[in-house]
Amino acid sequence: MKILHTSDWHVGKVLKGQSRLDDQLKALTKVVEVAQAERPDLVLVAGDLYDTATPTADATRIVTRALTALRRTGAEVVAIGGNHDNGPALDALRSWAEAAGITLRGAVRGPADHFVTGHTRDGEEWRLVALPFLSQRYAVRAGELFELTAAEATQTYADHVARLIARLAEGFGADTVNLITSHLTVVGATMGGGEREAHTIMGYAVPSTVFPSSAHYVALGHLHRAQQVPGPAPVRYCGSPLAIDFGEEENVSSVSIVDVTATTTAKVREVVIEGPTPLRTVRGTLEQLSTLDPGDAWLRVYVSEPPRAGLREEVQALLPRALEVRIDPKLLPEAGAARPRIQRSGRSPGELFADYLAQKGHVDEPTVALFHRLHEEVVK
Incomplete structure (x- = not known):
């Protein structure tokens, strides 16, 4: 069985007032091209399709067309909601998605709603736990599906997530490819730089032990840096297919291709996504900046000169693609200094x-x- 794992598209993200819809479209076009070349049996989109709970019509058009194009490669497509998505709004698209042959899960509902099954082109059966982002506010409500005791209801977010996954994973088979996809922060993983901080703090972090050893592969979204996380099963973040903001300019934008069977360990390859406009941080005096050739990159500029009126405008005259202009912190008084x-x-x-x-x-x-x-x- 071959899987294409992608997440954190953040379509509609605006960077310092600059629309990046063209870059987002280019990135997703590349993802579709990878799917066309690799011919996966299953595409997993692990949350944060959008950057906002109220996406524009253009953002919605890009996401729905990307999902449709992925389905047209012949792969089954399963997408879940992330913390940036509006789960109920995604679920409102389920009639469209089902008609297009796409499985869409926006918010947590009953247990049966989050257990998906299918077969590969060669007839191999796979079973998938598809768990969208779950806020602390709704963790107990989701847990109530399983008739919690009073003591269980007061347990931590990680406890509720572990209980949900354990219950859903009861449907895994001994001779099936068992998969989990979710939108979570796992303890020990490295943030990519552009995540929403309120949803990556330790109160939202879960240990990798919430995933059962019976899972052949755990496809996660939420952290934007591609990485493997130690756990009872292969646990992986595929990263975002493009840098979301300047904190991610050094990340490698990619998707993950996974080869796995019911009797073999998952083998993962990263496929780099190239094409979107790069993000770049530059530093220097006005004279030094005037000699730069940043190409078509969007820029964050640290100016190595004392602040003064009109400095930003001078920098932007030299570098029209500078979206953010700051004074080099080395020139500013130290925080906490007397x-x-x-x-x-x-x-x-x-x-x-x-x-x-x-x-x-x-x-x-x-x-x-x-x-x-x-x-x-x-x-x-």
């Missing part, structure tokens, strides 16, 4: 503002003059 006490009594707002700028390492007469002009307009 600051002299400012005498406020009897001093004008302009003087206080100038002292504030000096403390921040931002000594710039045009900025002070602008403050004076604005203050005069306000007090008139």
Whole structure:
């Protein structure tokens, strides 16, 4: 059996005000091309199809066309909701998905809803636990499907997830390929840099022991860096097919191709996804920046000059593709450093503002003059 594992498309993601729909479309086109070349039996999309719970019409069009194109390769396609997705809204598309031959699971429902079965082209049977992202708020409600005791209801998020997976995995067979896909943070895994922090903190982290040894492969989404996680079964994040923001510029954008049978260990290959516009961080003075040739990359710029009025505009004139411009942190006062006490009594707002700028390492007469002009307009 061959599986294509992908996740964290984040279609609709806007980077510093710049739409990246073209890049997202290019990345998903490459994913489809990989599927066409590899001819997998099953495609698993492990959550975060969208970047927002209210995707635009263009984002919806890209996602539905990508899922349809993956199905047209002849593979079975199963997609689950992630923490960025609106689970109920995804479930509202299930009639469309079923008509297209796609299995879509947006939110956690009854146990039978999250156990999917099928056969490969060669007739090998596979069984899949498809568990969408589960918030702490709804973890107990999902657990109530199994008639929890009062003590069980007060257990941790990890306990509830482990109970759900264990219950769902009861349907695994001794002679079937047993699979799990979910959208989770696993203890010991490395974040990719662009994940939503509130859903990666330890309160949402689960140990890899929540996955049973009877699983042949665990296909995870949520962390954007491709990586294997030690566990009772092969547990893997496939990573995102494109860098979501500048914190991920060094990640390798990829999908995972998995070869496995009911009697052999899963073998995983990474297939790199190339084509989308790269993200790049550059540093230097204005003179140094003026000599750069960043190509078509979107840029984050750290300027090695003291802050002053108009500096951002000067940088963007040199580098029109600079989406983020910051002062090099080395030039700014250290956080927590002792600051002299400012005498406020009897001093004008302009003087206080100038002292504030000096403390921040931002000594710039045009900025002070602008403050004076604005203050005069306000007090008139």
